[in-house]
Each structure stands twice: as structure tokens, then as C-alpha cells.
Amino acid sequence: MTRIVIVTSSFPLHPEDANSPFVGAIARAWLDLGCHVDVVVPSHPEQGYQWRLPNLHIHAVDYGRPRSRQALAMSGGGMAANLFSFKAWSQMPALFSRMLQKARALAPGASLIHACWLGPSLVAQLAASRVSVPWGVSMLGSDVDRLLAAPLNWFWRRHLRGAAFINSTSHYMVHQAEKALRVPVAHLPLEIDLERFRPRDRKEARANLEDFPEKGLVAFALGRWIPIKGMDFLIRLWPEVVARVPGVRLVLAGHGPEEEEYRNLIRALHMEDFIELKTFSRQEIPLVMAAADVVLVPSRREGLGIVAMEAMASGRAVLASDVGGLREVLGRSFDAQLLPSSDQGAWVEAIVKLAAESQARDELEQGLRLRAERLFGPSMTRQALQSLLPDGDR
Secondary structure, three states: OOOOEEOOOHHHHHHOOOOHHHHHHHHHHHHOOOEEEEEEEEEOOOOOOOOOOOEEEEEEEOOOOOHOOOOOOOHOOHHHHHHHHHHHHHHHHHHHHHHHHHHHHHHOOOOOEEOOOHHHHHHHHHHHHHHOEEEEEOOOOOOHHOOHHHHHHHHHHHHHHHEEEEEOOOOHHHHHHHHHHOOOEOOOOOOOEEEOOOOOOOHHHOOOOOOOOOOEEEEEOOOOOOHHHHHHHHHHHHHHHHHHHHHEEEEEEEEOOHHHHHHHHHHOOOOOOOEEEOOOHHHHHHHHHHOEEEEEEEEOOOOOHHHHHHHHHOOOEEEEOOOOOOHHHHHHHHHHHEEEEHHHHHHHHHHHHHHHHHHHHHHHHHHHHHHHHHHHOOOOOHHHHHHHOHHHHH
């Protein structure tokens, strides 16, 4: 059986976890191709990985003492963020050493070592070099912009010369990486589960959710509560929306370090009755998408835009920032749904328009679902990954 070793700084705790869905999708695609998959990943300080899939083995690498102080990718934004965090530096050598030790033990007999994120590609290269196994890297997420900053270009160019493949999940990221690295970068399309994220009856979805607004227009936004996701931008413009659309509600779902700031801002704007901060499980997200009238993606920077992809698959209207990968997710046919990330007036007008024109909103929802079926359907990731295997393993 073809064996793939994935080296990554973060991995979903379970199949429905919202953390690092990209890496989880890549692992499942390799499994669908009939491969055995070993995943080398930092251990979680509080929970274990709860995957029970045949031919998937997760090697959680423990490092740092006590464990609760580990500078983890899932809490620190990945190795890229940790590289810029002073408090994480003391534990980075231990993390790197333990991951390399495990990857080297798994490398003999592997067909490919697949690094997810640039940081773990250093581990992949060193592990592969001892046994002449091909290695490559998938660059995922908007933190690649930071990693490819000008002072580091020379290092990554030299490091990636020996990679069997380099790819990224959006054409935007491909372009950014090629411009910085001056090497060819391929596109790795990611699929969405079109059965889990599918159009559902809105009223029925709301009835099946606890403590979710039952009436009126509901806008929904999902993402980590950090500045680049733009949730504060939505909070600041919401009083204008409420003044023009009576009863409209905004549900912000996620978690992150900005929670207290968001709550203080909501109180300062007297929006407690119109804005709710929620934390939903990953299992609930498809139902929450279906319960919303419009999904807002106000990111200030975005490498791909998986929330927009899931909203489109759910048959819901989407308004998104005109940045990065969101442009290609929505496409030119829906460019009216792309808005300047800092233009509060444009966002207010677009939300008010969707609220007032229910027929146009219905037509938009149908069009977005059709686009999702065409671009994010099954087998997209598998086909791209299969081409990476050495000839004898295809």
C-alpha cells in the first residue's frame, strides 16, 4: 500500500473540527486514493486527536514542559505566527527536534513526505534526505504572506529547490508565492462536502438550533476573532444597518483573543440586542449556515476563503471582502458581492439591499450553489494529489 507521511503544525482534533480544515481535507483525499497516511503533528495540551479512520495514524509529538505551556499551532496561528512570537521561541527547538525525530522514523518505506505549511517543510526536507524519499509542500493560509516577506525570500528559495512539488490552495496564493520564490507553484483545489453543506429549509434549520434568532433577517459571520478576519469592522457598521433594517441580527461565531474587545465594543455601541457572539461546534456549522439569510466574510486578508465556499455550497447569499482568494471563490459573475474591505458605507448598502430584495437574494443563492457544485465538488483534491505520486505508486 502506498504510504504518505504528512508533516504539519496543526491538524483537526476530530473529523468535524474547524481547526485546520485544509490539512484534514488533504489527509482524507490521500485516504480516498487508497493510501496509508501517517500524520506528524504537535500534541494538544488538553485534548487528544479523535480520528478513527482506517489507514490513518496520527503521531502526536509532545514537547515543552509543562504541556499546558506548549506554543501550539492551533492556539498560536501556526509555525509562521510562532516564528514572530518571542514567548514561543524557547519551545521551537524542542518542537522541531521531536517532529524531525518522528518524521525520520516514518520516512523509510514512504512514497512521499507531504508538508502542510512552509514551516513543517523544513522537517520534511531533512527527514526525506536520509532515505531519498520525495518531499513537497502545500502552502496553506494567509500567513504565507508573512513567511514570504522580503528578508526571508532568499532562504525559502534555497530551501525549496529540492522539493518535488510546491502548491497552494488558491490562484491568488500561487501568484504570491511565485512572485516571492521565483519558482513554479501549482494550484491545489480543495473540495467542500456538498452533502453536509447543502441548501436546507431556513425555518427548519432555525428551529433545530438552540438560542438562535427565530425571526427577522439574520446575518452570520464565522472565523477566528483576530484582527485580519474583520469582525470588529462588522460590529462598527451594524448600528447603521439596524437603523435601516428593523430587527436585523448579526451572529458572530468563532473564538479568539479579541473576544473581550468585541464585547466591549458591542456594549459601547449599545448593540447588545442586535449582535450575538456565539461558539458553535463544527457539527452545527452546516445547520447554522442554513439558518442564516446572508453570510458575511469581512476579512482584511484571505488566502482562500473556506467560509465563503461553505456558504455557497449551503445555498446562502454571500457578501465578502474584495481581497485575495475571495475574488476567485466568488468569481466575476458575482463581483457585486465583493466589497472594499474598509468601505463601511458599501457594506451597509449591500446588506440593506439584500434585506429588501428577497427575490434577488433567492436567485443569488441558487447561482452560488451551482458555482459551488462546479468548482468545489468531489474528486478535485484527489485528482491533484494523485499527480504528485511517483510513477510507480499511481
